[in-house]
Amino acid sequence: MGAPKQKWTAEEEAALKAGVLKHGTGKWRNILSDPEFSSVLRSRSNVDLKDKWRNINATAIWGSRQKAKLALKRNQMAAQHDDNHMALITVPSSEEVVDPKPLAIYSGTPRATGSKKLISRLENILLEAITSLREPGGSDRASIALYIEEKYAALPNLKKLLATKLKLLVANGTLTKVKHKYRIAPHSTISEARRTPLLALEGRQNDSSKAEKKGINLLTKTQVDAELSKMKSMTAEEAAAAAARAVAEAEVAIAEAEKAAREAEAAEAEAEAAKIFAKAAAKALKSRMLVTW
DNA sequence: TTAGGGTTACAG
């Protein structure tokens, strides 16, 4: 009786995105407890949040792909942006065990600019973006910004922040910049990354698929400022960054192999196999570091 | 409490 289906409103969705941005994925209870979101999400349970987030990502993946394909048919837009959100790297925020192992990969880098807690939530998301986009040559600022804007709530000064962070990450060696394209710094730690059967490649997509889910910018300036200060004081999560980098290399390997293969149009199979591979890689990494998908 | 598989309701 009472509940035919309670569809999510844009406000709720925005709150969820902001919540994930703030607390991280999987922290549904935290998001729900946050006084800032609890008001909007009062009628939602932690499970609801989880399910909704799953739906958002699912539609983001498939939606982007097929819409891009359709758009490609209509117009012959030629832009190369691969929307492929499948990697979510999360790390327990505080007291959890964090082995120094992953940090070893970092070996002395993280202080090039003098700050110790450089790794913020935004940086993780940034790394996630590059990882997930899986663009062979790396991703440019527009792609990264677009990814973050679509998947999470749009922050007003995101681009400025992004530019700063990118510069910082390049400076400390986390990222490399090659002709306006950013990619995870090379540092091969993945052993058997190359030996995958591989299938057929990937489809090219146009970028501007942001038209649909608009109106997400409900964050007030005060809120944003609060977010920023919190981001800056967030505990370092080098493990996640290291894991992201390692996984990224695996995925880049796939992407390059696919690029070599060229042609074909099995986007579905491609996504599936890539996912399987990435999952395997993540599992391998998981035993060494704390990676959760 | 969360992740993931499965199920139902609704829209196209």
Add this chain to the structure above:
DNA sequence: CTGTAACCCTAA
């Protein structure tokens, strides 16, 4: 009828 989104069940 089919696909998608909200909802449910359950192992870990």
